[in-house]
Amino acid sequence: MAEHDEEVSLPDLTDAAPLPADVPAMTAEDEEQVRTGQDLEAVFDVPVNVSAVLGKTHMEVSNLLKLGRGAIVELDRKVGEAIDIYVNDRLVARGEVVVVDDRLGVTMTEIVKGGIG
Secondary structure, three states: OOOOOOOOOOOOOOOOOOOOOOOOOOHHHHHHHHHOOHHHHHHOOOOEEEEOOOOOOOOOOHHHHHOOOOOOOOOOOOOOOOEEEEEEEEEEEEEEEEEEOOOHHHHHOEOOOOOOO
């Protein structure tokens, strides 16, 4: 997976010029509508791929073919270190592995700013 955790710098808009006269200002009603998330309903059913990456390693194909049942592959992470959570191959969060009803799960402990976009 390609890493997408680079920082993106955004312009400082605090001293931005006022809107032109022909552009209506946002009213309190408009601001409330933006906060409700009504516009997101169209994407609620869009499927995404979520991956929880425990760690990574590099090996030659010849060594990969030698692996058998019970083989141990050393990863680049330490025990207890946060795992990476990707959505559609973009890093969006870090978290911890948890057990839920005899199944593995992930709890998010940190949202990665700039992960999407």
